[in-house]
Amino acid sequence: MLEISNLNVRYGAIQGVRGISLTVKAGEIVALIGANGAGKSTTVRAIAGLLPFTGDIAYEGQKLRPNAAEKNLRAGIALVPEGRGILGRMTVEENLQMGIYCRSDHAEALIDIxxxxxxxxxxxxxxxxxxxxxxxxxxxxxxxxxxxxSRPKLLLLDEPSLGLAPKMTSFVFDLIGSLRKEGLTVMLVEQKARHTLKIADRAYLLEMGKVVTSGMAESLANDPQISEAFLGGRAVNI
Ligand SMILES: Nc1ncnc2c1ncn2[C@@H]1O[C@H](COP(=O)(O)OP(=O)(O)OP(=O)(O)O)[C@@H](O)[C@H]1O
Ligand SMILES: [Mg+2]
Known part of the structure; x- marks a missing residue:
């Protein structure tokens, strides 16, 4: 469903992502894990079409153009950004209405709300x-x-559990599991690696804008590189 090769993203002089390659198959939950500044948000923001980039991002066989957020949303890619990105001065209902603005089937969209x-x-x-x-x-x-x-096919979730109490964190992780059962493909950015590896199918560990290891979530949970990143105090929560 998603095939990224040699993705590079720069913020002026700073390089946020340095040659990342990864794939996501339809129906998978793929996790991006890594410490602060590893390039997780930069990667999902580039996929969502919110950043300029070089390299290739192919979604359902089509190359995505940089900075094409609305086009990507219509094609089925939805991002829940880090920090949630909801509009605090608007009501809950108004925020939900923002979610249907790209849809042409207005009556059905209202039923979806x-x-x-x-x-x-x-x-x-x-x-x-x-x-x-x-x-x-x-x-x-x-x-x-x-x-x-927006009825996405690919949902990009950037640290959905950030700042949540443990009970709410579990709720969100359970929700992600149910969404997958309903057919959604999920890319999950998280720092809570252990919890994440329990629900993900595969994962990529990022460091300094690069993929340093990847594989099946189950085997990564026992990978020494992962244990070092999580248990060695490099700012990644368990
Ligand atoms: N708007 C920006 N301007 C300049 N540099 C940025 C910007 N956003 C991110 N960076 C830099 O790009 C690199 C990757 O950042 P990114 O936000 O993708 O990391 P992250 O893995 O999401 O980290 P966190 O876990 O803290 O959210 C970091 O060095 C960061 O300082
Ligand atoms: Mg981030």
Missing amino acids: NRMYDRFPILRERRGNLASLLSGGEQQMLAIARALL
């Missing part, structure tokens, strides 16, 4: 509240619900 409320009843309860008044976990639900409303 209702389906999202069925899936996340707390959002229905809070539909008229300002999004800034939601708890961290509720905001993350809202961000994911908004992304799902």
Whole structure:
């Protein structure tokens, strides 16, 4: 579904990603793990079309152009950005309506908003509240619900568990598992590596903008390089 080869992204003089290659097959959960500044967000933001890049990103056999966020969204790529990216001064309902702006099937999209409320009843309860008044976990639900409303095929989640209490973190991880069962393909950026490797099929470990190791999640969980990164205090949470 996604094939990246030799991806390079620069922020002026700073190189965020240095020659990353990776693949995601339809129906997989693929994790990108690594410490602060490893290049995880840069990679998913480039896939979403939010950054200039060199190298190739092919999605369903078509090369993606840099900075083509709206086109990529219409093609089925949705990003839940780091920090959630919800609009705090807008209501929950207005935030959800942002999620359907790219859809031409308006009537069906409105039904989908209702389906999202069925899936996340707390959002229905809070539909008229300002999004800034939601708890961290509720905001993350809202961000994911908004992304799902574009009816993506590939969902890019950038640190969805960041700042959440353990119970809410488990909720989010369970949700990702159910979304996959419903046929969604997921790229999951996380620092909570151990938890992530439990739900992912495969994972890539990034360091300094490069892939340093990759493989089946199950075997990576026992990989010394991973244990060193997670247990050696290099700023990666277990
Ligand atoms: N807007 C920016 N301008 C300049 N440099 C940036 C920018 N965003 C990221 N970088 C740099 O690019 C590199 C990769 O950053 P990136 O945000 O992709 O890392 P990350 O793996 O997502 O880290 P974190 O876990 O902290 O979110 C880092 O060196 C970072 O300082
Ligand atoms: Mg990041």
